[in-house]
Amino acid sequence: MHPEIDRFAHLDSPLHRLDPRVKIAAFTCFLVAVALVRGLSGAGLALGLAIFWLYLSRIPLSFTIRRLKAVIFFLASFLVLLPLTHPGGWQAGLERGGVIFIKGLAMVLTIIPMFGTTPFNVSMKALARLHLPVRLVTMILFAYRYLFVFAEETRTMQQALKARGFKAGSNWRTFRSLGNLVGLMVVRAFEHTERIYQAMVARGFKEKFGTLYEFSWGWPDALKGAVIVLASAGLVGVDHLWLR
Amino acid sequence: MAAVIEIDNLTFNYENGTPALADLNLTVEPGETVVFIGPNGAGKTTLFLYILGLLRQVPREVTVLGESLTSAQAVEAVRGRVGLVFQNPDDQLFCTTVFDDVAFGPINQGLAPDEVKTRVAQSLKAVGLSGYDHRVPHHLSGGEKRRVGLATIYAMTPEVMLLDEPTSSLDPRGRREVIRLLKEFKGTKLVATHDFELALEVATRVVLLHKGRICADGPPLEILTDETLLKNSGLEIPLVLRYFLELRGGSGEFL
Numbered sequence: 001m002h003p004e005i006d007r008f009a010h011l012d013s014p015l016h017r018l019d020p021r022v023k024i025a026a027f028t029c030f031l032v033a034v035a036l037v038r039g040l041s042g043a044g045l046a047l048g049l050a051i052f053w054l055y056l057s058r059i060p061l062s063f064t065i066r067r068l069k070a071v072i073f074f075l076a077s078f079l080v081l082l083p084l085t086h087p088g089g090w091q092a093g094l095e096r097g098g099v100i101f102i103k104g105l106a107m108v109l110t111i112i113p114m115f116g117t118t119p120f121n122v123s124m125k126a127l128a129r130l131h132l133p134v135r136l137v138t139m140i141l142f143a144y145r146y147l148f149v150f151a152e153e154t155r156t157m158q159q160a161l162k163a164r165g166f167k168a169g170s171n172w173r174t175f176r177s178l179g180n181l182v183g184l185m186v187v188r189a190f191e192h193t194e195r196i197y198q199a200m201v202a203r204g205f206k207e208k209f210g211t212l213y214e215f216s217w218g219w220p221d222a223l224k225g226a227v228i229v230l231a232s233a234g235l236v237g238v239d240h241l242w243l244r
Numbered sequence: 245m246a247a248v249i250e251i252d253n254l255t256f257n258y259e260n261g262t263p264a265l266a267d268l269n270l271t272v273e274p275g276e277t278v279v280f281i282g283p284n285g286a287g288k289t290t291l292f293l294y295i296l297g298l299l300r301q302v303p304r305e306v307t308v309l310g311e312s313l314t315s316a317q318a319v320e321a322v323r324g325r326v327g328l329v330f331q332n333p334d335d336q337l338f339c340t341t342v343f344d345d346v347a348f349g350p351i352n353q354g355l356a357p358d359e360v361k362t363r364v365a366q367s368l369k370a371v372g373l374s375g376y377d378h379r380v381p382h383h384l385s386g387g388e389k390r391r392v393g394l395a396t397i398y399a400m401t402p403e404v405m406l407l408d409e410p411t412s413s414l415d416p417r418g419r420r421e422v423i424r425l426l427k428e429f430k431g432t433k434l435v436a437t438h439d440f441e442l443a444l445e446v447a448t449r450v451v452l453l454h455k456g457r458i459c460a461d462g463p464p465l466e467i468l469t470d471e472t473l474l475k476n477s478g479l480e481i482p483l484v485l486r487y488f489l490e491l492r493g494g495s496g497e498f499l
Contacts, residue, residue, distance in 0.1 A: 204352030
């Protein structure tokens with residue numbers, strides 16, 4: 001499985017052509033609007049809009065479904081737990097669980113076109129231009145860059161365990177072996193960090209990540225951004241005024 | 245002409261007290277390719293990091309390109325003129341695209357955007373990777389990563405290059421390509437390696453390090469074929485080189 005969120009950033013769609021800064025700002029409004037939705041019908045409307053954004057992005061459905069499996073598994077836990085624990089009874093719990101499930105799904109479905117229609121590094125530069133703290137953006141960039149390196153190292157270490165006859169089970173030996181593996185990964189990560197910092201300093205790094213990326217936006221960007229923001233405001237308004 | 249690098253009586257211990265470099269004196273002349281050999285832990289990498297002030301902010305024992313590194317400003321100034329290629333390309337390539345990585349140094353040098361773009365294009369062309377600008381480092385092969393690593397340093401147009409194990413973990417073709425690129429770079433080079441064939445191909449001088457001390461310093465063939473010297477330093481002559489020496493009666497004339 002390809003782990004990258006920006007695997008389809010090279011496609012052409014109205015969202016791909018949208019200025020990354022406008023895209024992130026407008027979809028952030030939409031995510032906030034989804035969070036503010038309270039009723040089941042409003043959540044359904046949010047999910048419908050999220051599916052529309054996804055459709056506009058032309059990101060293949062198969063890619064999205066693969067990403068959703070783990071999310072659905074996590075969100076489904078609310079559908080199971082809330083009917084059993086809600087003070088208003090199982091029906092109220094089921095409705096609450098349903099709202100959380102649908103809102104969560106709508107948010108994840110929005111994040112996919114939000115970050116999947118722009119190369120990841122450009123999205124991060126857009127976040128920096130939107131005045132997100134530079135250190136935070138740099139940390140996200142490093143996390144993304146080295147995720148693959150550590151995934152590879154973890155795979156190698158797991159193979160080394162298996163090669164010496166290790167079989168995972170619910171026993172003390174398994175926990176100890178996996179604990180050692182995690183500990184070793186932390187030590188290696190620390191050593192990596194030191195060397196990366198040395199490599200950066202050796203090439204003149206002075207606390208600031210420079211970039212040459214030139215953002216440009218025009219009326220089409222403003223229009224598309226306004227549509228997303230208006231849809232967000234409309235979602236909150238409809239949910240609060242009519243759908244409760 | 246003034247020496248490119250001068251090291252005067254350098255002794256360095258790690259924070260936990262482990263001795264890393266001891267009584268080290270070295271002078272590197274312009275245009276030399278000095279290859280450092282030695283077993284693991286001999287101090288080769290430490291020496292390179294020390295020269296660039298990456299282990300101690302002010303490496304007072306070191307003079308680079310006529311500049312005594314007696315202040316943090318002097319060290320910073322010299323970093324733009326001395327490029328360091330790390331052993332593991334994943335340490336060297338920390339950006340999410342090849343373009344960003346190669347442009348990182350020139351941007352820090354304060355160059356204009358057009359000049360940065362020109363440097364990136366020229367450097368990638370020099371390492372045979374034109375058009376790789378938007379590739380992500382984790383999708384590159386080991387050889388490609390190594391060449392991008394070289395491009396990140398070329399782009400800064402250094403006068404001196406320090407290369408730490410530039411051929412380790414490479415297949416024969418990747419290794420050959422890196423050796424070709426090293427030969428093409430006309431500046432002064434310091435190379436740390438276990439690869440004796442690389443040393444024979446590129447070195448004008450070989451320095452043997454053992455336990456942080458210089459055990460020998462001289463012509464490549466003289467040092468790389470001295471079995472006793474190498475054995476005493478925890479090294480040995482590679483089998484192929486040994487066979488050739490035996491075929492030639494130990495004279496090394498084939499070289």
